[in-house]
Amino acid sequence: MKKWLLGSLIGALVVCLGIGTLFAAPIKIGFFAPLTGFAAADGTSAKNAVMLAVEEVNKSGGLNGNPVKLIVYDDRDNPKESVAIANKLIEKDKVIAVVSGSYSTPTRVTAPIFNKAGIPMVAGYAVDPSITKAGPYIFRNGFLGEIEGKAAGEVAVNLLKAKTLALFTIDNDFGRALSRGFHARAKKFGGKVVYEHAFAIGTKDFSAMLTKVKGLSPDLLFISGYYEEAALAVKQARELGLTCKILGEEGFDSPKFLELAGDAAEGVVITTNLNRDDPRPFVQDFIKQYKAKYGMEPDMVGASSYDAFMIVANAIRKAGTNPKAIRDAIASTKNFDGLTGLIKHFNKIGEVMKPVQVQVVKNGAFHYYGVISDPEIITPPEK
Amino acid sequence: MPLQGKVIGMLAQQIVNGITIGSIYALIALGLTIVYGVLKILHIAHAGVYAMGAYLGLWAYRFIPNLFLAMIVAMALSGVSGIVIERFLYKSMLDKSRIVPLIASIGLFIAMEEAFRIISGPYVKAFPVHFRQKPWIFGSVRISAPQMLVFGVTIALLVLLWWVISKTRMGKALRAVSMDREMADALGVATERIISLSFFISSALAGAAGVLVGVFYNSVYPTMGDIPAYKALAIIVLGGMGSIPGTILGAFLVGISETFLIGFVNIPLPRDALAFIVMIAVLMFRPYGLLGKE
Numbered sequence: 001m002k003k004w005l006l007g008s009l010i011g012a013l014v015v016c017l018g019i020g021t022l023f024a025a026p027i028k029i030g031f032f033a034p035l036t037g038f039a040a041a042d043g044t045s046a047k048n049a050v051m052l053a054v055e056e057v058n059k060s061g062g063l064n065g066n067p068v069k070l071i072v073y074d075d076r077d078n079p080k081e082s083v084a085i086a087n088k089l090i091e092k093d094k095v096i097a098v099v100s101g102s103y104s105t106p107t108r109v110t111a112p113i114f115n116k117a118g119i120p121m122v123a124g125y126a127v128d129p130s131i132t133k134a135g136p137y138i139f140r141n142g143f144l145g146e147i148e149g150k151a152a153g154e155v156a157v158n159l160l161k162a163k164t165l166a167l168f169t170i171d172n173d174f175g176r177a178l179s180r181g182f183h184a185r186a187k188k189f190g191g192k193v194v195y196e197h198a199f200a201i202g203t204k205d206f207s208a209m210l211t212k213v214k215g216l217s218p219d220l221l222f223i224s225g226y227y228e229e230a231a232l233a234v235k236q237a238r239e240l241g242l243t244c245k246i247l248g249e250e251g252f253d254s255p256k257f258l259e260l261a262g263d264a265a266e267g268v269v270i271t272t273n274l275n276r277d278d279p280r281p282f283v284q285d286f287i288k289q290y291k292a293k294y295g296m297e298p299d300m301v302g303a304s305s306y307d308a309f310m311i312v313a314n315a316i317r318k319a320g321t322n323p324k325a326i327r328d329a330i331a332s333t334k335n336f337d338g339l340t341g342l343i344k345h346f347n348k349i350g351e352v353m354k355p356v357q358v359q360v361v362k363n364g365a366f367h368y369y370g371v372i373s374d375p376e377i378i379t380p381p382e383k
Numbered sequence: 384m385p386l387q388g389k390v391i392g393m394l395a396q397q398i399v400n401g402i403t404i405g406s407i408y409a410l411i412a413l414g415l416t417i418v419y420g421v422l423k424i425l426h427i428a429h430a431g432v433y434a435m436g437a438y439l440g441l442w443a444y445r446f447i448p449n450l451f452l453a454m455i456v457a458m459a460l461s462g463v464s465g466i467v468i469e470r471f472l473y474k475s476m477l478d479k480s481r482i483v484p485l486i487a488s489i490g491l492f493i494a495m496e497e498a499f500r501i502i503s504g505p506y507v508k509a510f511p512v513h514f515r516q517k518p519w520i521f522g523s524v525r526i527s528a529p530q531m532l533v534f535g536v537t538i539a540l541l542v543l544l545w546w547v548i549s550k551t552r553m554g555k556a557l558r559a560v561s562m563d564r565e566m567a568d569a570l571g572v573a574t575e576r577i578i579s580l581s582f583f584i585s586s587a588l589a590g591a592a593g594v595l596v597g598v599f600y601n602s603v604y605p606t607m608g609d610i611p612a613y614k615a616l617a618i619i620v621l622g623g624m625g626s627i628p629g630t631i632l633g634a635f636l637v638g639i640s641e642t643f644l645i646g647f648v649n650i651p652l653p654r655d656a657l658a659f660i661v662m663i664a665v666l667m668f669r670p671y672g673l674l675g676k677e
Contacts, residue, residue, distance in 0.1 A: 036497065038606045040505030171653060197645070200653035202610055204600050207400035208646035215393050228507050232600055239518070239527045240396075259509045260601055 024062070026069035027321060029312060030089035030119075032082065032110070033101035033305075035074035038202075041256070042226075042301045046101030046124055047072060048294050049302030052286070053309045063316045071095055075106040082106035086113040095119065096323050097312045101305040104128035104173060111138045120327040122312055124305030125250075127174045132350040137327050139350040141308040141343070143273065144380055145174050148249055149181025151271045151356035151372045152222060156182070157191040159358065159370055160245055160269065162220035166213045167196040168206070168233060170225040170251075178224045178249060185377070194218050199229070206233045210240050218244055226251040231260035238264040245269070255297035258364055265361045269369055273340040274303040275357045277368040283339055300340070307338040341371075351380035392523030397646045398639065403530050405638025406537035407599070410592035411611045412618040412630050413544070414465075414585030420561035420625035421581045424473060424481065427488040429589055430608030430615065431495035432468070436461040436590025437597040437607060438499060441510055450512055454536070454594045458587040465586025466579045492612065499605035507604040510597040529599045536595055540588060541631065547584070548627065557581055561625060610655055617658040621665055623675020632673050637661055 031050055033043035054070045062068060071093045073085040082105070089095045090113070098114055098121040100107040107126035111134035114121045123131055125142035132138050143151075156162050165186055169175040175198065183193060194216050197209050210233070213221060221244055223233050230252045237246065248270040258265050276287065286306070290298040314336065315329035331350070336343040344353040355373035359366040372378065411433055418426040440457035447453060472491060476484045514528035548554035559567040560577045568574045592611075597603040618637055622629030637658045644650050644657055652660070665673060 036500060036505075038609070040500060040605075041507065044505055200655060203654060204596075204602075205400070205404055207403070208397060208642040211393055211396045211400060212646050215389060228602060228604070232602070235601060239525075239529075241525055256507055260507060262509075262511075262601070 024066045026067045027063055027316060028069050028071055028093055028095045029309070030071050030073075030093060030095035030098040031101055031309075032073045032075045032085050032089075032098075032106060034077040034103065034106070035072075037076040037078075039077045039103055041254075042103070043074070043077075043101060045254075045299050045302040046305035049290065049298060049306040050099060050101060050309045052290060052293065053306045053313070057313050063313055064320070066321075068313065075102055077103050077105060079105050079109045082110050083113065086110040090114070090117045090119060096321050097121070097316065097326050099305065099308045099312055100124055100126060101301075101308075102126060104131070107131050108134075111135075114138065118327075119323050120312070120315075120330055122308040122330065124308040125301050127177065129173075129177070136331075136350070137323075139311070139330055139346050139352070141311060141338075141340070141352050142304050143250070143356065143378075144351060145177025146181040147378055147380060148271055148356060149178035149183075149224075150185040150377045151181075151358075152178065152247060152249055153182040153185025153189075153191070154372055154374070154377055155269060155271060155358055155370070156220050156222060156247055157186050157189040160220060160247065162218075162245060163191060164216075164218040164220075165191050165193050166216065166218040166221045166244075167193060168209060168221065168223045168225070169196060169198045170229065171198040171200050174251075175224045182222060199225070201226070201229070203229055204232055206236045207240065210237050210242055213237075213244075214240060214242050220245045220247055222247045224249055224251065227254040227257035227260070231257050231265070234261045234268060235264040247271075250300050253300035253359075253366070255299065258361065258366075265364070268361045270359050270361075270366070271356050271372070272300045272359055272366075273354070273357055274298070274300045275341065275368055275371070276359065276366045278341075280337070282337075286339055303339045307340050307343070310338065311336060311343070347380055348382050349380075353378060353380060389523070393646075395522075395524045397642050399524060399526055399530065400646075401639035401642035402635065403533050403599075403638070404642065405635035406533050407592055407596055408611075408614065408618055408638050409631050409634035410537060410540065410588050410595070412615040412622070412634050413627065414589045415615045416619045416622065416625055416627060416630040417561075417581050417585045419619065420627075421557070421564070421578055422469075422473065422477065422484075424477075424484040425488065425616070426473075426585075427485070427612055428468060428472075428491040428495060429585065430612035431492045432461050432464060432586045433589040433593045433596075433611055434499060434603075434605065434608040435464060435495065436586075436593030437510075437603040438503060438593075439590065440594030440597060441508060441603050444510070444512070450532075450594075450598065454591060457594050458590045461590025461593070462583040462587035465582035465589075468586075469578060469582040492608065496605050496608065503605070505605065507602045509601050510594075510603055511601070512598050533595050533599055536591060540591060544584070544588070544627075553577070553580060614655060614658050617662045619672075621658075621662040621672055623672025626672065626674045626676070629672055629674030636673075 033046045035043045075082040100123040104126045107123045108128050115135035115137040120137045122139045127145045169179045246268045250272040252270045253272040315326045319325035319329035341354045358370040360369040436457045439460050440453050443456040444453035516528040519526045556572045556577050618633045622633030641657045
């Protein structure tokens with residue numbers, strides 16, 4: 001009799017808790033990414049990964065008993081639309097925190113709006129340095145271009161032992177920042193840049209530049225760009241008979257790069273922030289679940305946005321639903337176990353400190369090559 | 384290799400690179416110039432037809448893994464889509480101001496890009512053709528198998544186009560319509576059929592270009608028409624609006640100038656601006672384009 005009573009009491013409690021989570025007011029978190037237009041592939045990866053994170057949080061009982069509702073908008077990488085989205089998220093949807101799964105432009109124009117409204121935002125992978133300068137409510141989980149460029153310079157001269165270097169730099173803030181960091185680090189250890197050419201986004205033909213590089217026969221070619229340009233440049237380099245080492249960066253980090261470059265991708269080394277051979281079980285679980293759900297390999301854009309969301313979720317768990325308290329909790333994040341590595345902390349202006357991963361393409365997949373955690377390279381600037 | 388030989392080798396390789404790019408530009412821009420010649424409208428959605436050709440080729444190639452058959456299927460279906468576009472979009476607008484079909488065309492182009500994205504996803508698709516042919520190597524010049532494919536198909540299509548336009552009755556009628564549509568109509572030329580024919584030819588060429596670009600760069604994606612949409616415009620203005628030989632000349636001039644300016648001068652301007660610089664430079668001396676008439 002007593003056992004029966006206890007059993008039913010526990011049962012009722014579980015049901016109540018379950019219903020409680022169902023009917024508890026959902027916690028609204030805003031999210032924007034380019035889901036249509038030229039950047040749709042990256043935006044979709046970011047959204048897919050964050051949806052997986054939301055599912056995971058809700059399956060394990062939500063945040064402090066409340067389910068999370070992600071409010072998703074498509075910014076089309078368009079600054080005007082992003083401004084409208086930011087205002088909508090603040091005024092209509094009344095979100096308490098925001099995750100940017102978008103590029104630099106939408107993140108940069110919305111940062112001051114969220115900061116003014118006192119709503120914390122964590123940018124997944126946008127690289128523009130001015131984003132975090134909008135104010136104390138804005139954080140970034142990705143690397144600054146300059147830091148990743150420095151890491152790439154380190155890989156080129158100290159890991160791959162290259163002396164003469166050629167650079168193909170994508171002609172935007174991202175590529176220019178990478179190039180600055182790369183030059184600085186390479187020069188420090190005696191690397192010599194013999195050729196550099198800036199190319200526009202969407203460039204398909206690299207034959208003119210590659211023919212020139214072939215004549216100079218450098219030890220290493222560092223290419224910055226997104227996977228579409230990167231795959232073409234690498235493929236054409238090998239077709240033209242260029243044999244030097246090729247180094248890339250996080251823009252290469254996509255299953256699409258491997259597919260489009262095919263055999264030419266073998267041996268290409270990249271700096272990024274997702275280590276596929278990470279031994280931590282939750283990283284391998286994420287990779288498995290993502291593949292099962294979306295039928296493709298996850299990429300660094302997705303992993304970074306996933307982490308950005310989890311940082312926000314973690315802060316809400318600790319601090320509740322007051323945006324100011326959430327901001328303070330994000331700012332005091334310490335040694336957070338992220339998909340993209342151990343997130344040491346956010347600095348004074350909201351830049352992340354975490355190691356840079358080095359991956360190599362082997363048998364058509366990214367694998368561990370090294371990790372760069374030298375504080376001289378990975379410490380973000382304080383202003 | 385002595386320095387001089389090396390420079391000549393590099394020069395020759397850059398010419399090969401430039402001709403490859405020029406061939407692709409020619410196939411895309413020709414359709415635009417033919418349509419302009421006949422209807423005097425700027426058919427921006429032509430770049431959408433080009434992207435569609437790439438998707439159709441990829442789709443056909445999955446059923447029949449023969450590139451030539453896939454290309455013929457893509458050309459035929461693109462050609463038919465051209466006729467449909469003319470019948471259902473432009474036909475009712477021909478007596479309106481010229482801005483009307485232009486805006487409709489831009490709208491159609493955007494709609495097509497989004498349709499590709501909805502149907503086949505935002506990601507770039509590979510066009511996995513494996514060439515057994517080894518590259519031809521002459522000294523330091525390499526011509527890869529995909530380059531041979533681009534040259535071969537372009538030459539074949541240009542010869543075919545020349546034959547249709549200058550040797551057949553249809554071609555004669557097409558030239559008549561493009562000189563003066565109303566007069567041709569009055570003299571008993573079946574102008575509607577000739578307009579359809581011109582859209583078929585143009586769109587089939589664009590479809591072939593789409594497949595070639597897809598294979599050559601191993602990538603097919605929804606917005607692949609963005610750059611050709613305006614670059615083809617620069618090329619036909621450069622060649623002289625509506626002039627077929629002018630367009631071919633313009634395409635090769637732009638392809639080779641781009642390659643040389645990037646390969647030798649290392650100018651800091653984006654590559655896609657170069658077509659317009661070449662266009663402006665030519666228009667300063669020849670305001671009607673290379674082979675255009677007043």
